[in-house]
Amino acid sequence: MRVFILLIILMLVWSHTQKQQRLTTTWNTQLDVVLYPINADDSVATTKHIDGFEDQHIEPVTRFISRQSQVYKLWNDKPVKITLDKSITEKPPLPPANGSILKTMLWSLKFRWWSNQHKADDDHLTRIRLYVMFYDPKDFNRLPHSTGLQKGLLGIVHAFADKSYNTQNNVITVHELLHTLGATDKYDLQSGQPVFPHGYADPEITPLLPQKRAEIMGGRIPVTKTKSDMPDSFASIIIGELTAKEIGWIDQSIVIY
Secondary structure (H helix, E strand, C coil): CHHHHHHHHHHHHHHHHHHHHHHHHCCCCCEEEEEEEEECCCCHHHHHHHHCCCHHHCHHHHHHHHHHHHHCCCCCCCCEEEEECCCECCCCCCCCCCCCHHHHHHHHHHHHHHHHHHHCCCCCCCEEEEEEEEECCCCCCCCCCCEEECCCCEEEEEEECCHHHHHHHHHHHHHHHHHHCCCCCCECCCCCCECCCCCECCCCCCCCCCCCCEECCCCCEECCCCCEECCCCHHHEECCHHHHHHCCCCCCCCCCC
16 A cells, blocks of 8 residues: 555656646647745854845846847746845755765755745746855855756755856856756866767857857856866856757757767
């Protein structure tokens, strides 16, 4: 009986997840994306930053996605609506560092449960929830790895609590947002270098290096085979064809080389 009940629960979760993925990658309607700021280091400086964090600071994210959607001739020129919600005091569970597949799966379920407990909503099938954890850059010079989950439409974005990092924070936000829609990483997990060809914005140019732009899921602008730079604005970032295919902007029957 216990096994039967567990199987029923797993089937319901699987069905729910499949419906979410269909609804969020057909692009028949505008997707809602909600950001929830969190004071990750419990500092006064971070609290002050969050208090001054407004919709205008994330507007570049909306404009970038809208602009890139038109490159692929998406019928809706505003495919996502991004809004800022109130800050959350309790922190979400973080993924295990170098965890096993089982530990990662358990964390994913725990994260989804935590999210529904703290910010359950009536549009959970199509609403993407990103929890932005801010840190004072005076105390932190390196941040944990951000995460985006397609199952559950959830993400954790680690960001610096300083206006000078707005662009960097927004780029990471887009990266994780696209993960929730099915986009995959296009950089080497060990070196951080974009992987050729799909991690390059312009893999067809000659000479190949240095590149002038970054592919959003590659994350950086390749300068040499071992060196790459962070983009300083969305003007030097694109959504590449493979990423566009993964999120449903290109017909899945089209093969991209």
